[in-house]
Amino acid sequence: EVQLVESGGGLVQPGGSLRLSCVVSGFTFSSFWMSWVRQAPGKGLEWVANINQDGSEKNYVDSVKGRFTISRDSAKNSLFLQMNSLRAEDTAVYYCARGGASSGFHAYWGQGTLVTVSS
Amino acid sequence: DIQMTQSPSSLSASVGDRVTITCRASQSISSYLNWYQQKPGKAPKLLIIAASSLQSGVPSRFSGSGSGTDFTLTISSLQPEDFATYYCQQTYSAPLTFGPGTKVDL
Numbered sequence: 731e732v733q734l735v736e737s738g739g740g741l742v743q744p745g746g747s748l749r750l751s752c753v754v755s756g757f758t759f760s761s762f763w764m765s766w767v768r769q770a771p772g773k774g775l776e777w778v779a780n781i782n783q784d785g786s787e788k789n790y791v792d793s794v795k796g797r798f799t800i801s802r803d804s805a806k807n808s809l810f811l812q813m814n815s816l817r818a819e820d821t822a823v824y825y826c827a828r829g830g831a832s833s834g835f836h837a838y839w840g841q842g843t844l845v846t847v848s849s
Numbered sequence: 850d851i852q853m854t855q856s857p858s859s860l861s862a863s864v865g866d867r868v869t870i871t872c873r874a875s876q877s878i879s880s881y882l883n884w885y886q887q888k889p890g891k892a893p894k895l896l897i898i899a900a901s902s903l904q905s906g907v908p909s910r911f912s913g914s915g916s917g918t919d920f921t922l923t924i925s926s927l928q929p930e931d932f933a934t935y936y937c938q939q940t941y942s943a944p945l946t947f948g949p950g951t952k953v954d955l
Contacts, residue, residue: 765945767893775885775893775936775947789943792850825892834940835883837904839892 732756732838734826739843746816746847752809752826752840760784760804763829765836766811768822768845776822779811780829793819816847851875851939855948862953868924870951872937877917881941884913884922887950888933896935897922927953 738750750766765780779790779800788800799812809826823844827836852875862868872882884897895904897913900920910925924931932955937948 767947774934774950775887775938777938777945777947780943780945789945791944834881835895835898835938836885836893837895839894841892 732828734828734838734840736824736826736840736843739824739845741846741848742816743849744817744847747812747814748816748845750811750813750824750826750843750845754807754809754826754828757828757838759802759807762831763834764800764802764809765827765829766800766809767825767827767836767839768820769825769842770819770822773822778824781809813845816845818847821845821847850944851878851942851946853937853939853946853948855935855937855951857951858949859952859954861955862927863955864927864929866927868927868931868953870922870935870953872915872920872922872948874918874920874939874941878939878941880916881939882913882915882920883938883940884911885936885938886931886933887936893936924953 733755736752766778781788781800797815801810823842825842826840828838854873856871880900882900885893887893901913912923934950934952
């Protein structure tokens with residue numbers, strides 16, 4: 731059974747940092763692109779970043795470039811999102827999602843972790 | 850960046866109705882278009898891949914069509930469990946943008 735489990739969310743002050751983790755199981759982690767997708771309260775889905783199988787290619791939405799860093803550790807079957815210089819508008823549920831062998835669709839999602847940026 | 854729009858933003862329907870949702874891309878994305886369903890408090894669920902391929906396990910009342918810039922998701926006979934919000938997403942090029950969503954309610 732494919733599982734993705736996020737952790738690391740919480741309350742952080744504006745300008746602060748947080749590191750999200752996503753541990754996966756049930757599939758060969760090193761064979762798939764991985765993404766982070768977020769959803770602000772009451773709003774739609776926003777794709778945040780993705781990373782290819784060996785971590786050599788990363789893409790970001792403009793609003794997080796220079797502040798967020800996506801990474802992965804195949805030995806730990808884990809995906810990460812380092813979030814720095816957080817802003818109120820980063821408040822959202824953050825989902826990790828499995829991509830395809832060549833980026834593509836997201837067939838599997840975690841349950842999400844809530845990040846709240848507030849003083 | 851490729852912008853995605855959806856229409857309508859919301860619709861009211863009844864069980865048994867045929868429902869059609871439209872998604873438009875700001876430039877041609879070939880068939881790199883996927884559809885998701887999301888219910889409150891839950892993660893999105895993949896319905897349609899590459900514009901028209903039904904994801905495994907998804908009921909056949911869901912179908913997708915289109916290519917280039919214009920796409921359609923159709924629910925042939927709405928069931929009670931289909932009341933949800935539907936999103937399209939292009940995976941032609943990064944950033945992999947989502948449409949703003951279409952809420953289907955009673």
